[in-house]
Amino acid sequence: MSNLSNKNIVLGVSGSIAAYKSAELIRRLQDSGASVKVVMTKSSVEFITPLTMQALSGNPVHTELLDEASERAMSHIELARWADILIIAPASANLIAKLSHGRADDLLTAVCLATSADILIAPAMNNQMWLNRATQKNISELKLMGHHVLAPEDGKQACGETGPGRMVETNQIISIANTLFSSGSLSGTKVLLTAGPTREPLDPIRYLSNYSSGKMGFALAEAARSAGAEVTLVTGPVSLLTPKYVVRHDIETAQDMLKACVEHASSCDIFICCAAVADYRPRRREPQKIKKNDATLNMEMMRNPDILSNITAQFEQIFSVGFAAETTNLIENAQQKLLKKKLDLIVANDVSDPEIGFDSDHNEVLLLWANGNEKLEQASKAIISKQIINRLALIYHENRS
Ligand SMILES: Cc1cc2nc3c(=O)[nH]c(=O)nc-3n(C[C@H](O)[C@H](O)[C@H](O)COP(=O)(O)O)c2cc1C
CATH class of the missing domain: 3.40.50.1950 (Flavin prenyltransferase-like)
Incomplete structure (x- = not known):
């Protein structure tokens, strides 16, 4: 109907x-x-x-x-x-x-x-x-x-x-x-969602981060909520209002984000990893402000934990959705990520296009799953999110039946 x-x-x-x-x-x-x-x-x-x-x-x-x-x-x-x-x-x-x-x-x-x-x-x-x-x-x-x-x-x-x-x-x-109208397609489910960037501190006043605004993750939280899900949102620093009836946890670093996700994942049915998590962090956080004494500054970086892989490995029952924000070879990279991380659905978007990139209010994405794909034409993040949730709900219920 x-x-x-x-x-x-x-x-x-x-x-x-x-x-x-x-x-x-x-x-x-x-x-x-x-x-x-x-x-x-x-x-x-x-x-x-x-x-x-x-x-x-x-x-x-x-x-x-x-x-x-x-x-x-x-x-x-x-x-x-x-x-x-x-x-x-x-x-x-x-x-x-x-x-x-x-x-x-x-x-x-x-x-x-x-x-x-x-x-x-x-x-x-x-x-x-x-x-x-x-x-x-x-x-x-x-x-x-x-x-x-x-x-x-x-x-x-x-x-x-x-x-x-x-x-x-x-x-x-x-x-x-x-x-734009709720279908109730996620009624009775619990959704855990990550959004925004992470901040990796260099010293007490500086950090490494990225341009993620959190808009897509927040729009998805709102769409999942209006489709009837109970939503927990783990977010990096963003200047956005929490969608109504969504439980929000604020974190700063990738490690904090992983910890918060592990805490909540066991009680969730669906995990949507939309945050732009920093792949690397400085090995050492300097206790005092770094001085500009030298012409160059070398800093050793170490890999951050992969939140999506960690969650799918620890919680095998969870329906997992990843995002592939790419600037080149969008489809191939997204397909590889879908298989490698054993995801149920991946949302691929080209962040090199400013019209649909990080801070934009719009997006245009390609959805890929085990036996299908769907292109969502350029629209507001609110509309794209509802379309993603509709597709996600179909695959989720099909997998569970
Ligand atoms: C034949 C004709 C076709 C028009 N087609 C358009 C149109 O497609 N889009 C548009 O924005 N204005 C169009 N206009 C101008 C608007 O009709 C005009 O700006 C009008 O004041 C709009 O009033 P409204 O916004 O109160 O309906 C057209 C005008 C004429 C005479």
Whole structure:
């Protein structure tokens, strides 16, 4: 059954040539079992009629902020409360600009401000409008606010030009909306997760570390939790808020991380090792600050414990998931790691690309397991995490049955 079954969806339509696609979207959402109410901007009614949208959705179409027909003349609040999710497709450059500034001068923007539901945004516009710095800045702002932006596709456009700006296909919008609702697929399981970097001290004030922000691990913790798992998160130093209902343990070094994982692994069913653990640490931590007396400084390094291998060796029953953050030979290196470390699933990502690298809010990964693989196209880390958890749950239940 679709996760959209019995869900209430507000579909926002703005003034783009792609507005005709929202008619098809209504049908597909209804096929998934959802109820749809449509909110249109004033410009959008020039592109597709409210009558069409009303006939397809089976509900009155809303266009006015001041709505006397609504019980308390506050349809923006009623719609905002009714929605389990808000999908804006197509989202015009103008609407994106208004949303990024928190404007509420029409019904659609007011509903967006007033809702606590997830907002999924599918931009559609001329490629120059999309690439314009103003639009890109607004899009970054929307992502920071936690909205889910479906990057438009490259291709031939209605204006005759070619480039990025075409609204993503209806089935992709449906598929992403689906992943935003909990499936309960990990109910009854306990998940142990590592995230962030480790810090390996050189002296009392300096350390070796890496650029991991912890965003992917925290998003996974949130996704596992919303899929029904009990989640324990062991994290290196990051500046992120702990996801709701997740138990968090803060550590600094790789050795501390291993100790914390060993402590919790025996009571867990699934281990996801997402942290960027330092492979080496200085052999000696200098008791005093190292002085800059010499032109060069040599420091002996020693291997850190491999946390993933340690856990899979000590806790054979645990379903283990590793990450392969690579800058070259992504697939071969990930495949080797899957076999060598006897993992159930590996998530491979190319950290040489700044768009999807360490501190980015986005990712694009390849999932590999014993008898399959799946490419997850570029999306926010929140969406990618939900997709990883969905696949992980399928393999986990298949292995255990
Ligand atoms: C024929 C035509 C097609 C347009 N297509 C788009 C589009 O695809 N994307 C876009 O952002 N703006 C497009 N625009 C411009 C918007 O309609 C305009 O910025 C409008 O103010 C958007 O209003 P709204 O955001 O309130 O819906 C188009 C304008 C015209 C006249």
